[in-house]
Amino acid sequence: MxxxxxxxxxxxxxxxxxxxxxxxxxxxxxxxxxxxxxxxxxxxxxxxxxxxxxxxxxxxxxxxxxxxxxTPKGATAxxxxxxxxxxxxxxxxxxxxxxxxxGVLELRTFQPGQNLITEGEPGRSTFTLVEGQVDVMRQVEGGERRTLASLGEGEFFGEIALVSESPRMATVVATRRTLALELPRTRLERITLKHPVVGETSRAFYRDRLLANVLRSNPVFTALSPEQRQALSNIFEMRTVAAGHVIIEQGQKGDGLYLLLQGQVTPVFRHPDGKQTAFTSLREGDVFGEISLLLGQPATATVRAETSVHMLRLARDAFEQYLASQPRVRAALMRLGTERLLQLSKLMSGRAVHEGDQRV
The missing domain is CATH 1.25.40 (Serine Threonine Protein Phosphatase 5, Tetratricopeptide repeat)
Structure with missing residues (x-):
């Protein structure tokens, strides 16, 4: 069909x-x-x-x-x-x-090989596949294109465009004749003026979609059941910061656990003599801020936004009440924090830092 x-x-x-x-x-x-x-x-x-x-x-x-x-009180759907x-x-x-x-959706037809979305271009609309199939592709180092996923009927993609004109992170190309419903952000904004709930709902939809993707793919949270991930998503709060913003300050008490949804941040360690050393940048799906929360010590590095960043924050109190009661998640965060402290120890001792995961 x-x-x-x-x-x-x-x-x-x-x-x-x-x-x-x-x-x-x-x-x-x-x-x-x-x-x-x-x-x-x-x-x-x-x-x-x-x-x-x-x-x-x-x-x-x-x-x-x-x-x-x-539904009136006392009644059921x-x-x-x-x-x-x-x-x-x-x-x-x-x-x-x-x-x-x-009433503001557009029905679009795409032929095999035609791009629905092109990596690097500003995001101006979100899509829902009605019929057909598309591949999601991203350019990696060396200029090679890698296929990340194939999507079919009923799949949504490009939802960041509901809240931001950020550059597209991947290319989406039709692999066979495809029909899609397109929702341009300008039209969404226009009807939001009359129905503010539409804007609120679209922002919540975007947040939940990104968080579901990150929680499903991040090794720290794979121990949680779908129900537990859903419960966790309800206590994260969305934050957006501009490039250059300092999210965590070295030496200060950490205020929460951060989950990076889109953008790039760089942890920087400040030596006693004032010299600074940057660690490998963190990207979509990365977690940071766990060391201060788990060990109760000041942040070991400053984390600064390199681009506009969309992220989720789990406040210290919520972290202690929920995640700390999940032994497997706590163990995964401890392993991650230990690896980062080991990298920091090597850095401070003057030994070479391993060219792998250097997240702090």
């Missing part, structure tokens, strides 16, 4: 701007929506809006099925709505904001 939507879109376009096309599109979109295929229904809804800009019936149907319902799959981002919104957000 990889080309079902594409074929339906072409069929409707061939019918032209006629009541017949609208009626046919409504029937198919409604059927897909009720059978738990919201992305295809949403994509077809965009075609109907092109045929009839004032069209609202399909938007209202999708909102009734998939938007967050206002309808079984029909609860039986359908949630649509990330959209299902966190109530009916009117849901319809407003759906």
């Amino acid at each position: 990889s080309d079902v939507l594409h074929q339906e879109v072409e069929r409707l376009k061939s019918l032209g701007r006629t009541p017949e096309a609208i009626a046919a599109g409504e029937a198919v979109a409604s059927d897909w929506a009720r059978r738990g295929q919201p992305l295809r229904a949403m994509a077809l809804c965009r075609v109907l809006l092109q045929l009839e800009p004032a069209h609202v019936r399909t938007l209202q149907l999708l909102a009734d099925l998939y938007a967050r319902q206002d 309808t079984p029909a709505a609860g039986a359908l799959p949630r649509v990330p981002l959209f299902s966190q919104l109530e009916r009117e904001p849901f319809m407003a957000l759906l």
Whole structure:
């Protein structure tokens, strides 16, 4: 069924701007929506809006099925709505904001070999794959491109563009004919003026997506179950700092555990004679600040942002109450902190520092 939507879109376009096309599109979109295929229904809804800009019936149907319902106290959600799959981002919104957000999506078609996103370019929109497949590729040292992942129907990517015009970190290229829903940030900002909850929800969605990726891939947190990672995500707080900002100051008491979501920071050790030595830069997915928290001693290095940085902070009190009660996570952090202290010890003794992981 990889080309079902594409074929339906072409069929409707061939019918032209006629009541017949609208009626046919409504029937198919409604059927897909009720059978738990919201992305295809949403994509077809965009075609109907092109045929009839004032069209609202399909938007209202999708909102009734998939938007967050206002449930009176003591009442429960309808079984029909609860039986359908949630649509990330959209299902966190109530009916009117849901319809407003759906109304600004763009349906895009990409041919095999065509880029949806290009590494290094400013991020201006996020994508959801409706049909097709894409590869995520990143340029590594030496100019070689490495494939990081293949994504298919239902996958989201590029969500940093919801909150920032930061350069894209990877290239996303279609490997076969692909249909995607694109959400430009400028349109998101426009409807946020009328529905502030849309902006709040998109920021929370971005934060949760990045955190889920980092917690799933970082060795320190692999000991946690999905439920524990979700609980942990609720107590992290998002922080964004500009290039040059000092996040941790050497000699000061650490105020929390930091998890780097995007950007680059560099730990710098200041010797007693004032000379400074930089350690290997930390990047997406790295943790820092654990030594001061675990050992109760002042920070062993200054950590400064080299670029604009998006990160999460787990405050000292929350760290002690939650992570410190997780023996395997605590052990992983202790191993990481011990490795970093060993590197620092070598540095202070004048011995060569191993050209590997030199994080502090």
